[in-house]
Amino acid sequence: MEPFYLVVFGSLASLVAVLELSKTSKDRFSTSSAFNSFKNNYLVGPYVYYLYSHYGFGKGEIGHLFIAGFGSSMLFGTVVGSLADKRGRKRACVTYCITYILSCITKHSPQYKVLMLGRVLGGIATSLLFSAFESWLVAEHNKRGFDQQWLSITFAKAIFLGNGLMAILSGLFGNVLVDSLKLGPVAPFDAASCFLAIGMIIILSTWTENYGDPSENKDLLTQFKGAAAAIAADEKITLLGAIQSLFEGSMYTFVFLWTPALSPNDEDIPHGFIFATFMLSSMLGSSIASRLLAHPTPRVESYMQTVFMLSSMALLLPVVTNVRIFAHIFSILPKAPWKTNSFKSQQLLVAPSNVKGGSISFSGCIQLIGFCIFEACVGIFWPSIMKMRSQYIPEEARSTIMNFFRIPLNIFVCIALYNVKALPMTVMFGMCSAFLFVASLLQRRLMVIAEIHKSRSQDWLNMEEIDPEGVPLNG
Numbered sequence: 001m002e003p004f005y006l007v008v009f010g011s012l013a014s015l016v017a018v019l020e021l022s023k024t025s026k027d028r029f030s031t032s033s034a035f036n037s038f039k040n041n042y043l044v045g046p047y048v049y050y051l052y053s054h055y056g057f058g059k060g061e062i063g064h065l066f067i068a069g070f071g072s073s074m075l076f077g078t079v080v081g082s083l084a085d086k087r088g089r090k091r092a093c094v095t096y097c098i099t100y101i102l103s104c105i106t107k108h109s110p111q112y113k114v115l116m117l118g119r120v121l122g123g124i125a126t127s128l129l130f131s132a133f134e135s136w137l138v139a140e141h142n143k144r145g146f147d148q149q150w151l152s153i154t155f156a157k158a159i160f161l162g163n164g165l166m167a168i169l170s171g172l173f174g175n176v177l178v179d180s181l182k183l184g185p186v187a188p189f190d191a192a193s194c195f196l197a198i199g200m201i202i203i204l205s206t207w208t209e210n211y212g213d214p215s216e217n218k219d220l221l222t223q224f225k226g227a228a229a230a231i232a233a234d235e236k237i238t239l240l241g242a243i244q245s246l247f248e249g250s251m252y253t254f255v256f257l258w259t260p261a262l263s264p265n266d267e268d269i270p271h272g273f274i275f276a277t278f279m280l281s282s283m284l285g286s287s288i289a290s291r292l293l294a295h296p297t298p299r300v301e302s303y304m305q306t307v308f309m310l311s312s313m314a315l316l317l318p319v320v321t322n323v324r325i326f327a328h329i330f331s332i333l334p335k336a337p338w339k340t341n342s343f344k345s346q347q348l349l350v351a352p353s354n355v356k357g358g359s360i361s362f363s364g365c366i367q368l369i370g371f372c373i374f375e376a377c378v379g380i381f382w383p384s385i386m387k388m389r390s391q392y393i394p395e396e397a398r399s400t401i402m403n404f405f406r407i408p409l410n411i412f413v414c415i416a417l418y419n420v421k422a423l424p425m426t427v428m429f430g431m432c433s434a435f436l437f438v439a440s441l442l443q444r445r446l447m448v449i450a451e452i453h454k455s456r457s458q459d460w461l462n463m464e465e466i467d468p469e470g471v472p473l474n475g
Helices: 003-021 033-044 047-054 059-087 089-108 112-129 132-143 148-180 187-206 220-233 235-262 271-293 300-314 317-322 325-332 362-392 395-418 425-464
Strands: none
Touching (some): 003 362, 059 089, 059 132, 059 220, 059 395, 089 132, 089 187, 132 148, 132 362, 132 395, 148 187, 148 271, 148 362, 220 235, 235 271, 235 300, 235 362, 235 425, 271 300, 300 362, 300 425, 317 425, 395 425
């Protein structure tokens, strides 16, 4: 493995360690032992593109497989979300485990139709993953009477440990299974099935059931109408849905694009190690988010503007590097150290390679750093958007509304992937960058509306403390 990957990974690991070890009491919430037990119980609970390529499918066919996953999430997402609210969130979480295990099993077949079925199952599982678990957590947290502010702790830890640490270990473990033990690209999916089974056992044995609106007189259509009415009636919920769709749509497109972006000439890149590096970047972001959420200022609606803007610039790097700006600058500098054989860092920033199976190119190195910055923004995004959803989305239709949010993002991703062969990669990254910029503008609008609502609420509280003659009631 090239030293460049180790340098990036080591630098990120050092930053995460410094941030975590330097936390003071001001950066943490004071919680109860009962809450800590509840939080820990909840938290227990990249080879896809490479696998399809290994089976001999081209970029267009792989794109259609990804479309099947996002399309099924779009079609079935609102249904499974409503069923989770009505039939129970714990039951929905168990269904997620079973569905994704079945999806992993289909990876053993090189048959296109079987893989397509696996993607459909994976899309349904994804809808459950991104709605049922969070809905269960928020409802259970409130049912047990914990401080509303403590939700931020669980959100941040879920991203740090689940999306971060465990994902890093999974990526490294997958790299060992595929590259070291030569078990093939399907081996990580077999391992995932085992861990999903363990998680399902934990859910079944330790979680209690909770519901959104379990009343029997409401059918699915009524729930859909109620969720749609709630979104239309509250601009904050509408803006939140648009922001989530723009960011997650760009993020899922990035998931499909990062492998071909870093290896346009089939360069030999360590997929598992790069995935682990991305997850370490996500841990860095979640560590930053936990600090931000522990303080009253800056508010989440405020700092997320900067996060969206930074993520927009990060995904613009593939566009910039492919315009050959760097190559032109380097060519006009007469005594550039990288033009000499004595330049020691030449081993880190490897020159572009047109040979199949060669090393990562220089532009690939620059893009990898940008992708790490984007993943750090993803790490900040998840606990922050969870925090805003817990504030603005009504409990009785939480899973349904959250899956409504996923409809536009799935449409966007399906359109992008359907045109993956027609659109150059730079155009797709440019589109993602533009959408993230729009998300930043919408986030500013959400902040303004939230401030107005907060100010009006405070005015009402002040009025209630004064009688009609202007005399304080507690006087």
